[in-house]
Amino acid sequence: MLDSPRLTIAAGRAAPVVEDARPTEAVDDSIQRRDLILMEQARDGSLDAFNSLVECYQDHLFALVARMVPDRDQASDAVQEAFFSAYRNMRAFRGGSVRSWLSRIAINAAMDQQRLKKRRPSQPYPELDDESWQPPAGEEADPVRTAMQGERTRILNAALALITADQRHAIVLFDVEGYDYAEIAEMTGVSLGTVKSRIHRGRLALRDRLEGHIGLFRGEGDA
Amino acid sequence: MTPIPATHADHDPLAIAAYAAGDADGYELDDALALVAGCSACAALHHDLRSIAAATSALPAPVRSRDFRITPTQAAALHPSGWRRLLAPFAGPRFAFAGPLGTGLATLGIAGLLVAGAAGLPLAGAGVVVPAATVAGQGTGNTAAVPGPGADQAASAAPASQPALAVPEMAPGPGSDVPAASAAPGAGGPAGAAPDSGVVITGSDPYATATGPGTAVAGAGRGAALAAPSAEPKTSDPAAGLVAASPVNDAVQDIVDDAADAPSRTTPSNAPIVVIAAALLVAGILLGGLRLVARRAA
Numbered sequence: 001m002l003d004s005p006r007l008t009i010a011a012g013r014a015a016p017v018v019e020d021a022r023p024t025e026a027v028d029d030s031i032q033r034r035d036l037i038l039m040e041q042a043r044d045g046s047l048d049a050f051n052s053l054v055e056c057y058q059d060h061l062f063a064l065v066a067r068m069v070p071d072r073d074q075a076s077d078a079v080q081e082a083f084f085s086a087y088r089n090m091r092a093f094r095g096g097s098v099r100s101w102l103s104r105i106a107i108n109a110a111m112d113q114q115r116l117k118k119r120r121p122s123q124p125y126p127e128l129d130d131e132s133w134q135p136p137a138g139e140e141a142d143p144v145r146t147a148m149q150g151e152r153t154r155i156l157n158a159a160l161a162l163i164t165a166d167q168r169h170a171i172v173l174f175d176v177e178g179y180d181y182a183e184i185a186e187m188t189g190v191s192l193g194t195v196k197s198r199i200h201r202g203r204l205a206l207r208d209r210l211e212g213h214i215g216l217f218r219g220e221g222d223a
Numbered sequence: 224m225t226p227i228p229a230t231h232a233d234h235d236p237l238a239i240a241a242y243a244a245g246d247a248d249g250y251e252l253d254d255a256l257a258l259v260a261g262c263s264a265c266a267a268l269h270h271d272l273r274s275i276a277a278a279t280s281a282l283p284a285p286v287r288s289r290d291f292r293i294t295p296t297q298a299a300a301l302h303p304s305g306w307r308r309l310l311a312p313f314a315g316p317r318f319a320f321a322g323p324l325g326t327g328l329a330t331l332g333i334a335g336l337l338v339a340g341a342a343g344l345p346l347a348g349a350g351v352v353v354p355a356a357t358v359a360g361q362g363t364g365n366t367a368a369v370p371g372p373g374a375d376q377a378a379s380a381a382p383a384s385q386p387a388l389a390v391p392e393m394a395p396g397p398g399s400d401v402p403a404a405s406a407a408p409g410a411g412g413p414a415g416a417a418p419d420s421g422v423v424i425t426g427s428d429p430y431a432t433a434t435g436p437g438t439a440v441a442g443a444g445r446g447a448a449l450a451a452p453s454a455e456p457k458t459s460d461p462a463a464g465l466v467a468a469s470p471v472n473d474a475v476q477d478i479v480d481d482a483a484d485a486p487s488r489t490t491p492s493n494a495p496i497v498v499i500a501a502a503l504l505v506a507g508i509l510l511g512g513l514r515l516v517a518r519r520a521a
Contacts, residue, residue, distance in 0.1 A: 054291050062291075063285050066287075076288060156282060175280045196244070199244060207272060207275055218271065
């Protein structure tokens, strides 16, 4: 019975999928259920329920917007505006993932902020070097490696700030946030080919901006 | 597969970028593979692009610097109230057509008004010719001087040899709400005046004209004009200052009287167009304005 070919096929096919998917789906389900309950309460007028949602997603939304809008203050304003907009338009929520809904509102707010900046350019305050989050150093942490990682992050953020906003948005949404081309096309209102082109051209532009520091990044893609 | 150029500068970096992202297929993939295999610089580019993509994915999340929870005061301000609540439906996606529609209607309205106005513009004039000695005007402006005593009011002197001043019949034109104000076409330059002129007649609207039997005085020069007096003279109306002290003034007064008797420039033929165009313009402005205000309020 153990030699049955059917069992071999079933074991080989199903096991990894079950191991990977089950816990994730369960977590996603519970999170989504919680979000929907909070959203329902917020719609009924509970500000605390809405603020619970804010607490859940403010870190994620700020991380998303701060990469799209290089200026920290403008990113903060965009996130705040996104939450205001979500609060005002709670009735427009048609179900589904609250996280995706909030992300889309935040992306729109970030793009609006960039358009506003394009119309009224301003010189942002210089960023502090130590603002990026760093993983807690373990006992075995190599100081050289940590310093290299910090330097890479600083240089890459600076290079990202120098490419065009459209290219930056596409790269952040694809590389950092993990959206696929179709989702990015829908969010940004452009065609699939344009999204691909922006990502390809954006990476080429990043490589030009990183000209003198490219050695720091070599070997990253081999992992 | 296209032949690969000899120098790296002629190689297509976008094909390498597409290949590095895993998006290349067909001929582009073949080209990219050949470039990476045959050109060390392209191979380095490919490697760098993959490294950059990996580094971008591994960027640490920026830490927020403030709390975004909404205070009760902010929440109260965010709730639409009063007129904002009334406007709220117009700010929604269901009313998104209002902006383009309003713009379109307003454009049609403006176009209609322009068409109606163009239909009433004078193209040529063949009217009364006033002798040269009667009214002289050389200037290109919208003022013309009528000879008379008191040269202190003249804007400028015209040469005595100036030929006669044509008095064309004016076709209907826009701006009919200003009764009987008339001026010659082409007005718009400096004033012309007779040597002994005492009265300056100014037409403030270079296109103002009388219709029907009415006539207006046109400068024989580069567009000197004579404005007819308003049917309801005002203190600011220069024509009100006409001094009928000479035969010249009498002649001018006759012309001016004719112009004053002229009916409005909106003729029955173009009146419907004007009305419809004005209605479209108003509707478009209202629609677009409503959408704009609603979105601002939201």
